[in-house]
């Protein structure tokens with residue numbers, strides 16, 4: 001029986017792409033979701049990564065993706081909820097729509113994909129099956145500029161506990177809570193210095209530290225219902 005694939009949502013760039021490519025190198029079949037087509041996807045497809053379109057900004061879009069996923073595979077080794085929108089808070093008319101969009105991508109999509117994905121994970125012939133939620137250090141302390149983002153990530157963090165209890169022992173459910181891992185393309189030197197200074201490690205580590213954390217969860221049969229911080233000691237500042 002061939003190995004069951006690992007699904008990474010939002011896997012076409014940055015942390016998700018890094019983890020998808022590392023998983024392929026480690027011998028796992030990988031499915032990613034993407035929202036915007038781009039040249040990098042061709043390179044990923046050439047490596048055997050299956051890319052499925054997904055727009056999680058509506059319930060219909062989430063359910064459309066789930067139908068595509070079920071057409072693509074009859075089993076899954078793991079689901080990594082990586083798709084995310086780091087939109088800063090806006091005042092005025094956009095505030096409500098922003099909050100709803102972040103609720104859908106950070107909470108409703110993982111919730112519905114976990115509910116529908118249970119049968120796919122349980123059809124996996126391997127001894128371990130995992131769900132991993134990508135949350136954020138700011139779940140612990142909130143954010144003055146990203147309150148809607150932090151609140152919806154906090155909801156995802158709480159879903160980790162509920163699904164871990166619901167799905168044990170067949171499926172392990174955990175979270176990874178990064179702080180600064182990668183800078184954005186538009187971040188200038190001043191921002192980079194300010195962001196580095198937020199943690200006692202004072203560095204921008206890059207996506208490898210997230211893959212190490214994902215690898216730990218995928219390889220450990222006795223861990224469920226936890227959040228693994230990967231934050232450079234952000235809480236010590």
Ligand SMILES: NC(=O)C1=CN([C@@H]2O[C@H](COP(=O)(O)OP(=O)(O)OC[C@H]3O[C@@H](n4cnc5c(N)ncnc54)[C@H](OP(=O)(O)O)[C@@H]3O)[C@@H](O)[C@H]2O)C=CC1
Nearest residue numbers: 010014015035036055056082083084134178179180181182
């Ligand atoms: N980068 C960092 O330093 C940190 C990251 N994290 C978390 O780690 C994870 C990965 O971070 P990073 O790689 O920077 O993430 P990105 O900001 O690059 O987002 C990942 C992907 O999410 C997809 N996405 C966003 N909104 C939607 C939507 N409505 N429907 C479907 N897909 C959507 C995008 O797809 P597309 O591009 O195809 O539109 C994007 O490629 C995220 O969950 C993030 O919150 C937490 C703390 C720090």
Ligand SMILES: Nc1nc2c(c(=O)[nH]1)N=C([C@H](O)[C@@H](O)CO)CN2
Nearest residue numbers: 084085086136179180181182184195
């Ligand atoms: N979806 C995303 N979430 C987050 C990002 C990002 O680029 N995309 N970036 C951060 C920052 O690195 C922040 O941790 C710096 O303090 C947080 N979340």
